[in-house]
Amino acid sequence: DTAVSQTPKYLVTQMGNDKSIKCEQNLGHDTMYWYKQDSKKFLKIMFSYNNKELIINETVPNRFSPKSPDKAHLNLHINSLELGDSAVYFCASSQVAGSPLHFGNGTRLTVT
Amino acid sequence: EDQVTQSPEALRLQEGESSSLNCSYTVSGLRGLFWYRQDPGKGPEFLFTLYSAGEEKEKERLKATLTKKESFLHITAPKPEDSATYLCAVYSGGGADGLTFGKGTHLIIQP
Numbered sequence: 001d002t003a004v005s006q007t008p009k010y011l012v013t014q015m016g017n018d019k020s021i022k023c024e025q026n027l028g029h030d031t032m033y034w035y036k037q038d039s040k041k042f043l044k045i046m047f048s049y050n051n052k053e054l055i056i057n058e059t060v061p062n063r064f065s066p067k068s069p070d071k072a073h074l075n076l077h078i079n080s081l082e083l084g085d086s087a088v089y090f091c092a093s094s095q096v097a098g099s100p101l102h103f104g105n106g107t108r109l110t111v112t
Numbered sequence: 113e114d115q116v117t118q119s120p121e122a123l124r125l126q127e128g129e130s131s132s133l134n135c136s137y138t139v140s141g142l143r144g145l146f147w148y149r150q151d152p153g154k155g156p157e158f159l160f161t162l163y164s165a166g167e168e169k170e171k172e173r174l175k176a177t178l179t180k181k182e183s184f185l186h187i188t189a190p191k192p193e194d195s196a197t198y199l200c201a202v203y204s205g206g207g208a209d210g211l212t213f214g215k216g217t218h219l220i221i222q223p
Contacts, residue, residue: 004155033210041197043156045210055209090155098143098203101211103155 003027006091006104013081014112021076021107023091031097032074034066037088037106048097049074081111114139114204116214124220125190133185133217135200145183146211147176148199156199190221 006023013019025032034046047066048055054066063079078085088108092101115138125131137145144163148156160169162178169176173194175186185198197218201211 035210040215041150042215043199043201043213045212048209092155097209098205100146100158100161101156102158105153105155 004091004093004102004104006089006107008107009105010108010110012110012112015081015083017081018077018079019081019109020078021089021091021109023074023076023104024072025091025093025102026072027093027095027102029093029095029102030071031094032068033092033094033101034074034076035090035092035103037090039087043090046076047074050097078109081109083111085109086111114202114212116200116202116212118198118200118214118217120217121215122218122220124222125187127191127221127223128189130186130188130190132187133198133200133219135183135185135214136181137183137200137202139202139204139212141204142202143205144203145178146201146203147174147183147185148201150197150199150216159198187219190219192221192223195219195221 004025031050033048035043037043046060065077068074088106090106091104094101117136119134147159150156160176165180173188177184197216199216201213
């Protein structure tokens with residue numbers, strides 16, 4: 001069973017569109033995250049979330065919003081997509097903040 | 113702001129040729145240093161966590177060590193299947209409360 005799964009694996013869309021990426025973890029972890037990996041392979045945190053609190057990296061545009069329907073899911077919604085949003089987006093989870101992260105295999109977003 | 117610098121950016125070794133990867137960090141109160149391996153098209157895979165200076169962890173051909181300013185990932189007698197990007201990350205509890213990653217070392221082991 002895949003511990004952290006995200007869909008779709010590839011997403012190609014045009015500027016201005018709104019899209020969502022889904023993430024599910026079956027590890028029973030309390031905390032979930034979204035990371036962005038740019039073309040230089042640099043991983044940067046966007047959000048961390050547990051059932052009590054959402055913490056947002058201050059550099060993330062408010063066009064990006066995480067939504068958590070339950071403890072096992074953290075979806076990423078992106079409004080008004082821009083060319084610079086093209087990247088690989090990784091979902092991750094951990095037992096608690098500061099414990100090892102378990103990553104999904106990423107969603108490659110291409111904005112044309 | 114936490115900072116992580118990894119060197120070299122890329123390293124090419126012959127099979128069996130041992131070497132070390134470096135991770136230098138600046139944090140306000142280290143609460144954990146993590147090593148990950150990332151293969152192309154995959155998410156990072158957890159290898160080790162180190163919490164205090166002097167701590168060492170080993171797994172097969174890999175050994176991670178930690179000082180107050182840096183960590184090393186030693187690779188002994190590597191095999192081609194050890195080829196990957198190795199990522200270092202730190203946790204201090206600040207910012208967005210996640211790990212801060214370095215840019216990684218791309219390691220290639222030639223047969």
